[in-house]
Amino acid sequence: ETGVTQSPTHLIKTRGQQVTLRCSSQSGHNTVSWYQQALGQGPQFIFQYYREEENGRGNFPPRFSGLQFPNYSSELNVNALELDDSALYLCASSAGLAGSREQFFGPGTRLTVL
Amino acid sequence: KQEVTQIPAALSVPEGENLVLNCSFTDSAIYNLQWFRQDPGKGLTSLLLIQSSQREQTSGRLNASLDKSSGRSTLYIAASQPGDSATYLCAVGSGANNLFFGTGTRLTVIP
Numbered sequence: 001e002t003g004v005t006q007s008p009t010h011l012i013k014t015r016g017q018q019v020t021l022r023c024s025s026q027s028g029h030n031t032v033s034w035y036q037q038a039l040g041q042g043p044q045f046i047f048q049y050y051r052e053e054e055n056g057r058g059n060f061p062p063r064f065s066g067l068q069f070p071n072y073s074s075e076l077n078v079n080a081l082e083l084d085d086s087a088l089y090l091c092a093s094s095a096g097l098a099g100s101r102e103q104f105f106g107p108g109t110r111l112t113v114l
Numbered sequence: 115k116q117e118v119t120q121i122p123a124a125l126s127v128p129e130g131e132n133l134v135l136n137c138s139f140t141d142s143a144i145y146n147l148q149w150f151r152q153d154p155g156k157g158l159t160s161l162l163l164i165q166s167s168q169r170e171q172t173s174g175r176l177n178a179s180l181d182k183s184s185g186r187s188t189l190y191i192a193a194s195q196p197g198d199s200a201t202y203l204c205a206v207g208s209g210a211n212n213l214f215f216g217t218g219t220r221l222t223v224i225p
Contacts, residue, residue: 006157035213035215041217042203042205042215042216042218043158043213043215044215045212045213045214048212056209056212088155090157092158099207099208099212100145100146100207101207102148103148103205103213105150105157105158105159107157108156108157
């Protein structure tokens with residue numbers, strides 16, 4: 001059974017640019033959630049995708065958007081990058097909605113915005 | 115909104131000691147509570163999941179308890195080892211589509 005994978009591992013961008021992060025869910029899981037973890041903080045929920053539709057969103061602006069594909073993999077897109085977007089971005093998959101099922105996390109993508 | 119607090123923020127213990135990490139949450143209407151381990155700069159590894167109807171879960175040297183009515187959970191680590199050094203995060207499943215995290219306890223086990 002393949003676990004949750006994320007790409008790329010590290011990314012460096014400049015302010016104002018756009019970035020796309022990718023996540024492959026664990027086999028058999030139909031839900032992907034994205035989290036932002038700033039240094040020294042706990043992860044903060046960005047949004048969740050369930051059966052290819054956004055199903056719940058945290059306190060993040062519209063420049064954070066996403067997609068889920070028929071194979072349940074997912075992308076996180078961030079437009080107009082700001083310095084405060086520098087963080088570890090974590091993807092988690094589950095067999096059902098995030099709040100009620102066990103979450104399995106990927107290794108994360110470290111984004112640095114200069 | 116669910117608020118999750120973890121105490122202490124950091125803990126340093128000698129190898130072999132038993133220890134307890136604490137997690138509290140403000141809204142008792144939860145689906146589950148999950149404990150994770152995070153090594154520096156890495157993703158999260160799930161340690162234990164307690165459903166809201168359960169009181170505790172055990173895995174090896176780890177035991178997690180849940181008292182929903184008081185909004186508390188503890189993670190007990192027996193006979194600590196240097197390899198246990200990491201940040202431990204608790205997360206509460208509250209609402210159908212959200213997981214609320216604490217800020218973690220950074221554990222150092224001294225050989």
